[in-house]
Amino acid sequence: MSSFGKWSLQGVPQKGWACIGLEDLGEPATQCEMCENQDIRYVHQMQHPDYPHILECGCVCAGKMEENYAAASKRESESKNLAQRRARWLTRKWKVSQSGNHYLKTDGFHIVVFPKDSGWSGTITRLSTDVTTQARRLYDTQDKAKLGAFDGMVWLKATE
Secondary structure, eight states, X not given: OOTTGGGGSTTSOSSOOEEEEEEEOSSOOEEOTTTSOOEESEEEEEEOTTOSSOEEEOHHHHHHHTTOHHHHHHHHHHHXXXXXXXXXXXXXXXXXXXXXOEEEEETTEEEEEEEETTEEEEEEEETTTTEEEEOSSOBSSHHHHXXXXXXXXXXXXXXX
């Protein structure tokens, strides 16, 4: 295999790819499957109608493959911002209700975490509609319940 990886292979399309997902590995933990040179943390999952495999690629290769570096860069930047926001989530100033539950009002949501059975649970209420979503699982700790609420809020925002 040459130092250009799949870029130099016949039968591997170089244009016309679409990104079907992005994954944050938390640290550079794999190598770009297109150039086969770059260690990557943010994995752009690239698909092409004329190629049988989904390739896991870095930002630069993904941008070239879909002929839109700005879109690839924006995806990665949004993922980085989300990771940083999640890392700061537990340091936010959570208020305590009269019943002793930690809660937070942010981004149009009212989030509450509370002890339940032998663990922790929570609810997320969308303030604009007053629709409440109950946690689907029980968490070991209050902090894990808060992080689960963050992930739930992000998912609910994406479904708006």
